[in-house]
Amino acid sequence: MDNLPAEILKTHDSLQTFTSENVRNDVMYAFVTECLVLDRDMDVFLETVSRSFISEFCRSWGYERREGERCIYIHQPRRDSPEKRFELFIDRLGTDIIAHCTMSDWSAHSSVAKRFEVPSEILKWDQEARERYLEYARRGTQTVHHARGMIVGCAGAGKTTLLKRLLGCSHEEIQNVTSTEGLEVHEEIFEIRNGKLKAMKEDNENKKEETLDGIKKLSFFDFGGQCAYYACHQIYLTRRAFYIVVVDASKKMEEEVDTKVCDQSGSVFHGWTYGEYFVFWIKSIHTYCGKENEGDPKPVVLIVASHWEKETRQYENEDTFMECLQKQFPVTSNLSQYVVEDNCYFVQFPVLLNDLQERLVKIASDERWSEIIPKEWAYFEIEINQTKHLYRVLNVLKLATKIPENPNQQNTEDKLRSTKDMLRYYHDAGKVLYFNEEGLEKSVIMDVQWFIDAFKHIITDKLHLKGIDASKQEWNEYYETGHLQEGLLVEIWKNKDDILHKQLKDKDPNYKMKTGLYLKDQRYLLHHKELLLKIMQRLGLLAIRKPSYYVPCMNRKEMEEGIPALINETKSKSSVLIYHFTFLPYFLFFRLVVACMQEEGWNVLISRDTPCLYKNVALFSSDGYNIVLSVTAASIQLQIFQSEEGNDLDKTKTFNIQDRIEGVLNDITGTFHRKIAFVRGFKCQKEEKQTIAMDIE
Structure with missing residues (x-):
């Protein structure tokens, strides 16, 4: 040495x-x-x-x-x-x-x-948060086993009927099933006991405290098939679930969906066939939940052919049905991996669903649904079930006082930090809605179904429109442009509060709340109006534009004829920058528009006293430049121009706008359960459909 x-x-x-x-x-x-x-x-x-x-x-x-x-x-x-x-x-x-x-x-x-x-x-999570998680886990852990199934498919396919049959509902109950509005959350409606699927009473208000350790539970999300509701569906597609795609076997794949079943008029889904809806759902599952890295589990997708009775089905046998589904995909596509014999089930009424039930037991029993969480968090599962029907929203600071005592948490700040970490986990798990961000960090929505219903009421499909007292002009403006006036919003939610008010009075004759005083009761929508709207904006479902709101999924307005000519005749304009996606979830564009409406210094362009917001195009102005965002089946496009002639576009300004758009796109796709990549390129002026790929984000 x-x-x-x-x-x-x-x-x-x-x-x-x-x-x-x-x-x-x-x-x-x-x-x-x-x-x-x-x-x-x-x-x-x-x-x-x-x-x-x-x-x-x-x-x-x-x-x-x-x-x-x-x-x-x-x-x-x-x-x-x-x-x-x-x-x-x-x-x-x-x-x-x-x-x-x-x-x-x-x-x-x-x-x-x-x-x-x-x-x-x-x-x-960030490293500091993961270090805190380890501290919680070292104080004791508990295993939770919670499988979640998502039932999806075109409107009228029989999704709700399938769930009712699995629950063992009576023939009369099944016959009275109506089309699902929006999304129905059925938390822990099954348990796996002795290798059997056991339906539980769906009444969590009076659910007694019980240990969660070792109990295998199964929940279902029933997705409404009407295209008006798809905006909120994208939020809940997750790799934490398995999927049941219900296909109506009484319809041919090339048959256009009946507008009586699903009102597509003016929407991007106009004229879609049953086959196109099937491909849409398979693509959505693959995009949001498919394997991202080697070793990731492949999403479990079951295909259920409903209406398989011989007198109603359009297919000779099971093989011809599966062949028809396979043909819906391009030859080069890998989506056909989800259409395999072992995962297809053919349902007739009233034949029992034994095979499907056995498969569900096997899926729900898989260890992939088991997770180890800190024991001090486990109490919150019970807290959710016991309080969500009485208190739709809880104060986070108040909730922190309920966390089990621990000598390592010396002060309120420690408890609050632990509570926020816990809420972040349960938010990711889909149990609550919580954002630890300025303006939202003080409250947690305990009842996810209640929140979904609040948005569902806003985007009420005309087929379900009942009892809303508003002028025809207000409604038509909203239904065509997505611009929702404050008065109409209040009327929509007040209508639902009135219904709840009547139910409470019928249930309890001593209920003293009078009409018009809903703000004093925590169960009413109007009591939480500001919080609901803020979270909807955070999720990209709507934009707050006092004294009105913009709901992009409701916009059916075509772009004005003069706008393309205005852009084409302008000499100071950029090339068209294209962000191409292998599969573009259309509602990503809606979220992009909502995010841009919140950008500081960005304003929606006004033409003839009307906002330039259309069903597939949005125009903004910023620092003297005009910004055009548009969407096609597989791409989002960006172009920048200025009205003043004689001035070239400043490269620094245009690059700043481009960087901001790409930053927003990355932020949005970063919230998905799987990273969604896009290719960036330019549209060639001589050939509209051609793009020059630049790089991959």
């Missing part, structure tokens, strides 16, 4: 150490990169080196290191066992990997979530 250069080692009290941390890092990095040549060398290194060294220097293969950071990437070169080395890396770090910086590599999440049964959403 005496022969080593002085600048590498130093001696203090007979103890030799490196002269600095930088020198230590250089020596260790050189050792690893120069000496660990063979695969076996790396394996021995991981097995023998200290845990602290692994934590300090080792990273997963997809980790993006910071500038100047030196790290060792754990790669998997052997095809016969591609995950073995990374599994060793996980085992050496143990649960500490949850708070490790390598979790910024999303491709590592699946392995870690599976290994420790930690909710995958928590791995996407």
Whole structure:
């Protein structure tokens, strides 16, 4: 050791150490990169080196290191066992990997979530929040097993009827089923007991406290098939669920959907066939929930052919039905992977659904739905069930006082931080709605169904329009342009509050609340009007434009004829920038428009005293420039122009606008359960349909 250069080692009290941390890092990095040549060398290194060294220097293969950071990437070169080395890396770090910086590599999440049964959403939290999660977990954990099924499909396909039959409802109840409005949430309506699907009483108001450990529960979301409701559907499509796509076998795939069943007029879904709706749902599931990284579980998709009675079905046998579904996809598409014999079920009435029930038991019993959560969070499951029917919204600070006492939480601030982390988890799990952001952080919506209903009432399909007292002019303006006047909004929600008021009076003759005093009762929509609107805007469902609101999914207005000519005749304009998606969820455009309406310094362009907001185009003005956003079946397009002739576009300004649009797109797609990529390119002037790809976001 005496022969080593002085600048590498130093001696203090007979103890030799490196002269600095930088020198230590250089020596260790050189050792690893120069000496660990063979695969076996790396394996021995991981097995023998200290845990602290692994934590300090080792990273997963997809980790993006910071500038100047030196790290060792754990790669998997052997095809016969591609995950073995990374599994060793996980085992050496143990649960500490949850708070490790390598979790910024999303491709590592699946392995870690599976290994420790930690909710995958928590791995996407920032490092500080993940460190807090570990602290909570070390104080005690509890296993929850909660499967969730999403029933989707075209309007009138029989989705609600299927659910009623699974619940064992009477023939009379099934015959009286009406079309689902919006989205119906049926929390924990089944339990798996002794290998059987057992329907539970759907009355959570009086549900007694019970331990959650080990109980396998199953919930269902019943998605309304009317296209007017699709705006809120996109929010709840999640990888945390399996899917049942219901297809009406009494209809041919090429047959256009009856407007009596689904009013498509003026919408982007106008003229759609049953086959196009089927492809839409399969694409939606694949886009939001498909495999993103190697090791991710493939989404479970069951296809149920309803109305399979011989006298009504349009298909000779099961094989011809599945062949017809397969033909709906392009030859080069991989979506046909979801149409396989083992996942297709053919339903007749009143034949029992034994095969489907057995499959649901198998799916719901899978360990993929098991998660380990901090024990101090588990009480909140019971809190939700017991309070959501009485208090639709709770104050977060008040809720923090109910969290179980813990010596590590010394003050109110600690409890509040823990409560917000807990709410973030339950929000990701779809149990509550909570955003820890300025203006929203003080309240949590306990009853998700109530919130969905509030928006559903706003976008009421004409087929379901009843009892709303408003002028025909107000309604027609709203239905055609999406502009909702304050008075009409109040009237819509007051109508629903009136219905609730009557129900409460019928249930309790001593109920003293009088009409017009709803603001004093926490169960009424108008009591929480401002919060509801803020959260709807946060989710991109509407934009607040006092004294009115803009609901983009209700806009059926075509672009005025003079606007394209105005843009084409303008000399100071940019090329058309295209953001192309393999599958574009149409409502992403709506969310983009709502976000742009909130941009500081951006204003909706006005033409003839009318906002330039159309069903597939939106125009804005900012800093003297006009911005055009449009949407097609597979792309969002951006063009910038200015009305003043003789001035060239300033590159700095145009790039700032482009960066802002791309920033908003990334923010929106970042909220999905799966990253959605897009290709950026320019439209060639000589060929409208051609694009020049630039790069991938």
